[in-house]
Amino acid sequence: MSAHNESILREPLITGENITYSKITDDVLVPVENKPNKAWWIGFTVAALFALLWVVSVGYTFYVGIGAWGLNKTVGWAWDITGFVWWVGIGHAGTLISAVLLLFRQNWRNSINRSAEAMTIFAVICAATYVVSHMGRPWLAYWPLPLPNQFGSLWVNFNSPLVWDVFAISTYFSVSLVFWYTGLLPDIATIRDRAAGVRKKIYTILSFGWAGSVKNWQRFEAVSLILAGISTPLVLSVHTIVSMDFATSLEPGWHTTIFPPYFVAGAIFSGFAMVQTLLLVVRKVMNFENYITMFHIESMNKIIIVTGSIVGVAYLTELFIAWYSGVEYEQYAFLNRVSGPYWWAYWSMMTCNVISPQLFWFKKIRTSITASWILSIVVNIGMWFERFVIIVTSLHRDYLPSSWVMFYPSIVDVCVFLGSIGLFFTLFLLFLRVLPAIAIAEVKLLLKSASDQVKQKQIAEGHVKKEEGEAYQESLTKYDSVDYLKV
């Protein structure tokens, strides 16, 4: 064996033959610089139709009042806040990928962070639409903001978790947007440099005068790190505060200290599932298989197992604490979840969120694209049910049995939700058309071709001991999770 132990070469994060910097640029900008294909048009048409449905159903709600929904005297929130929390949760993966993984130097994030961040922004937009549309008087939606006003000494209620929520969501949205846009600058400049005509003008403005100078890059790196530092607490804080919308209340089933970590884990869980749902399609349709590799898919699946298990433990803890607390209302709330009239929602949640991600323990499933995609959808369904279970099954039977009711969604409830999905996909598909779905500049950092080429050359020229050379060659496949050449 060799006298010294050489660090094995990591599995390359970008696969494919003859990758060069220019090839990366060409590959990634294909959808941006060419006319959209048929698949895009079909997707966009369907999404836009649903977005239109959203406009109609929310417009109808604004016109007649919240009575258009299925809510009642006991259940004051249902599909609206379920949808809100669901979307905010989905948004979480973006921040986690862009900020936390950056700080931890998880370079594999570079292939997926752009789309994930875009997804975050669009998901938070969808969540924000729910914040406004669920209000009885949406034209006064700015009142929960602490704005100077002429209503006398009226101020917002800083005790109210809804006000915290306003701060949390707006901070989250603005930081995410800035982070995303900062990361986009070099890439926009790349498009600018290759574009002509009106497009060039637009991208020139959008690129903020990026020149690609050393100073530009230095500042870019610094800003990215600073923003990552700012964003990292947000990963924890946003969903913590969303959870406090429930945890600070008196409702049995809501009034729970476990909520913050449980919600954060759930949010990351659902966020990664949504990233999977989107990117598995994107990489196929846009031929990004070399950039979003099986390694990425597998890594994200691993995160899904971990967060899914955390969520599962949280569910069981809730049940235990309800029993252990001896509080009859708390006990009933959970008994009612498990075996009450909405038992099917609880068990859908349990199946989708706790049982199904455990399938990812099998490597075969974890590395199967079809299985990953289906399970990612299952997880998203499960997470929707989680929020539905928390909100509706807690509210519909609380303290006074005289007020116990059932909640049935109206057609408008369903349309607003489907419409919000349409809105999300409309925005996402537009994003794919006008901005690079993969961070070109950051992906280029991952090209390890130079060192491999040198090593191979050394081996070929006999500068390396035979066994070391063999060990090196072996390491290329031995520690790989996949035979990337086949992918």
Add this chain to the structure above:
Amino acid sequence: MESNKKYWKGLEELKTTPEFVENNKGEFAESLPIEEILSDAGLKAPTPRRDFLKAMGFGLGAVTLAACQKAPVHKSIPYLIKPEEVTPGVANYYVSSYKGHGILVKTREGRPIKLEGNPACILGEGRLDAVTQASILDLYDVSKLKDPKLDGKDATWASVDTFVKGELNKIQAGGKKIRIVSSTVNSPSTNKVIADFVAKYPNTRHVQVDAVSYSGILGANQASFGRAVLPHYHFDRADVIVSFGADFLGTWISPLEFNRQYVVNRNLASLKNKKMSRHVQFEAGMSMTGTNADVRVALKPSEEGLALLNLYAVLGGGGSAPKLSNAKAATALGLVAKELLAAKGRALVVSGSNDIATQTIVNNINTLLGSYGTTIDITNPSYQYLGNDADFVTLIAEMQRGEVDGIFFLDSNPAYNSVLPKEFAEGLYKVKLKVSFSERLDETAALCNVIAPVPHFLETWGDANAVAGYYTIVQPTINPVHNTRQAEQSLLIWSDNAIKNYYQYVKNNWETSILPGAGLSWKQLLQTGVVNSGAGANAPAAASNAAPAVNAGNAAQAILAASAALAKGGESVTELTIYESVGLRDGSYANNAWLQELPDPVSKVTWDNYVALNPKYADKLGVTEFDLVEVKADNYSVVLPVLYQPGQAIGTASIAVGYGRTKAGKVGDEVGKNAYPFLKLQNGSLQNAVAVTISAAGGKRELAQTQTHHSYEGRNIIRETTFNKYVQDPHSGTGKHGEHPTYDLWPEHKQIGHSWVMAIDLNACTGCGACVVACNVENNIPVVGRDEVIKRREMHWIRIDRYYSFQDDQGASLTKEDQIGDLAEGDSTLEDVTVINQPMLCQHCDHAPCETVCPVIATMHSSDGLNHMAYNRCVGTRYCANNCPYKVRRFNWFNYWNDSRFDNYMNNEFTQLVLNPDVTTRSRGVMEKCTMCIQRIQGGKLQAKIEKRPLRDLEIQTACQQTCPTNAIIFGDRFDPNSAVSKALGNERTYYVLEELNVQPGIGYQTKVRNTTEAQQA
């Protein structure tokens, strides 16, 4: 090069003399005489130019901004000459009366907006029931007639008068009969008008017929005492009350009065003296009275007469009755007999039957118990119901024979509510002159050729004599809104009476016959409203009116025959009882949206009638809840949904009358089905129990219930005890275990001056719903309609929660859904149900969970302990409602006052006149809830301030408290140790609902105490 040349204006500048420097400071070297010039022109010029420009700029800006606001256009007509007694913003109260109950009418700017009881009224003592509270809405009913009609076309009064008079003369000349058909008339003046009319047209007879009839009691009293009257009952003097199917707290004869009397021996004061009456109820359907009974025994209608005969025999009345097959009832009856005998002279037995024979036995029983002269007053009887069923049958026969040529319907609608609608319509067809004095085009008016529409009682003069010796006056509080005329006025005109003006007529009548005895002037009467002359209803009745027991033999025979006939079909038939619902009563209130949306006190159903079946029996019939079933009698059938009613006797069903109107108006048409034709005329009176068959009709119809979960799950929100436990320890059942430390997360609210709180006595609340309607009226609460109630969106600020519980074999209470489910699976008949009513409204918590979560501080605490709601600030996140443990907050899902889908009440401009101007109507998207009638609190405080005195206790009363017939609700200031509420809350029985949450609710409840059989024997 720039020039440095300088030109001097003059030598002064060159020399810079001090004068030059001084003069050069200003704009002009010499001062200009602007001031003088302007002041010569009468102007002043201290305003410098810049200020002028500022003012102009601001003015222009302000005017522009002001012009941007679209000023709302309000249509209003100012008083040209202000009437002396009307001050805008200040309410005037007038006395009047409704159905013999003295009332106060609150008017604002000339329009009546609220009714309250007249404290001088001996029946209500200042309280009103739900229907009277709601009756004001009928004044603003858009479905009423606006003009008289002749042969279906709008006509003038002159043409109507000519036509009717001509016809009357023809009939008179032809020797044909004239009939005036009315419901009970106890108004002395109306009776005199009718007498005058009869004198003019001697072929006339006045037929009184009540939709819900008391002919049975009248007939029995005719037999026993020779007087066809209702006795005046005194439940307050009874220590033992046994009722056989009489819903005396809900609908029977005079429920408001009976509620008040009943609670006298069961309320806070009585319990403090360790005294509580005992009430046993035998009945088939679950009535409101049944929910309050200490012991309730389910009994089929066919067994009711037998039970009475058995009781009569046991009490020593002689005769032998066949044994009751119902073992439970037989045991109960044995115990009851002992208790009744022990309470001789303080006992009362009543029956809801309309059968003469049955009521005769009841009379005999009461005679044996010495009730006459103590708990029953027959000397000074009640005139609340005088209708005779047999008279109406005679009338139909006369009409069918073509003997009647003229008929007048006064407050009577036989085409809807008679037992023989078809025969009636056929007979009526043969009558030439058919005059309806109806306020709407109702079922009978539609068959008439003359409609002489009458105004609402708040637009009329009149009087009433509900109980012997007790007279009340009806005075108008508003000019007739439509082109209507009082029936009495019409009759005066048509009979060419010397006095054509009914006001004059009433005045004359009172001044000659009633006022002299009372020593009152007409003016005084219009201020006091009532005259309680001589033999007042509350005076102890003479013992001499005890009845000789009539021979019970014949009555017993009739009862046995009727029971046998009813039970003849055996298992294959169901015994159906027809009852009056607390909200709609006989159906005359069908177009009243408040009453349609008032939940039934027992079933909590709104906007429908239904077939009440015991769940166990429904199982046997193969139907489930909300299934449509066909209920078929010999000659009539209806299809109605099933309601599971625990406590309903097995083998029986109940259907309420008052529904199924076809011409009531846009609110009441086609709500439910008509049950009147099920009634059976037998032995001279209408029997309210008939044998029917029930079969599934296919399909379902969900009933709009405001409460769908009926057990309280063993939660300590309901706390109760038994009477003997209470006597041993007044704290029993309250769950109090000494003091414990409390911890607060929030700083305490500073309360200064007052701290408004409430006490609600669960033992006094009978669940009648008067508070719900009073609150609707006072606080402009929207009516949402059946579909929205099904969606669970009713807007009531106060509701009455009603819970059922059962007992297992060991006597332990079963309150949980699954326990009751197990019970239902077993042998239990679900007949022995215990019921509790709990009024629930905003608890005005000192640590209100709603307040902390509102993002915009739209709900906050006041300095006097109230939880305020600022509608204008609310953005409608609904978090407060979610976080309210009592679920009392109500959200405006729609714009109820401006949305054509809610066209039953507030959406109409005319009906909007009933709204209380002191209370904002809420727009859509805002939360609302009980304010503890803050407008009344502010009004009371202002009044005290004006009069420079401290507030007096009970000076401010909330609407619910004010109307509560049993005084179960007490509102007041906690800081005043002598206030009624402080005393009530200091009572040992007090507990707070969900007090363990430390929300510090402001409403204390007093435990329910049950005088159970066990309690009696212990």
